[in-house]
Amino acid sequence: MNLLVLGPQGAGKGTQAKRIASEYGIPHVSTGDMFRAAQAEGTEFGKQVGEIMESGRLVPDELTIAMIEERLSRPDARAGFVLDGFPRNLTQAEALDAMLVGIGRGLDAILFFDVPDEVGTQRALERAQLEGRADDTPEVIARRLQIYHSETEPVAEHYRATGKLIPLHAARTIDEVWSEITDSLQVVA
Ligand code: ADP
Secondary structure (H helix, E strand, O other): OEEEEEOOOOOOHHHHHHHHHHHHOOOEEEHHHHHHHHHHHOOHHHHHHHHHHHHOOOOOHHHHHHHHHHHHOOHHHOOOEEEEOOOOOHHHHHHHHHHHHHOOOOOOEEEEEEOOHHHHHHHHHHHHHHHOOOOOOHHHHHHHHHHHHHHHHHHHHHHHOOOOEEEEEOOOOHHHHHHHHHHHHHHHO
8 A cells, every 4th residue: 555644744644654554564654754864873964964854944855856766666665655754845746656657556545634733833842842853843843834835735735636635634633533544544445
């Protein structure tokens, strides 16, 4: 199953994507996690990416697209994947579509996490206290949300047109959202 999770900061994408990955036995491919891992390794790439993340801006498309192309070509992604954090703008969405056509695969569903900005911001601030993510400060969250509205929302519209977009009530509890997800994936799978 080839899935994509889409939604604003604090929508709960990562939490649900991890659960989908373990229930369905497919890798959770999160660009944010991959960039943070590179940063923790302290490579030159990791340092550059770390600075960009801490400012709330997007890592350049070329780097991000190449990283995802390499990741999706690994053997563990053959049975499927749940993509989280990518695509984040229309250039990346078009690159993903082309990549999938190239390997003869398509997306089965796009899970769209619908949540008001205030709820997402509040959750991201709470996460800051638990995980200490350097980009979960009020200023950087606001910057990321602004970029979400201008660059990532068009991606949701792009996929809505395919008829495969599944809207979720993401302001509900983790278990409620999970049950919406399993119900909708039963229809897809
Ligand atoms: P969130 O969804 O809460 O913003 P992520 O962990 O998905 O958190 O992303 C953290 C940061 O990593 C982003 O603010 C951005 O700098 C970088 N990043 C993640 N995914 C992408 C992407 N697809 N393209 C460019 N930059 C990205």
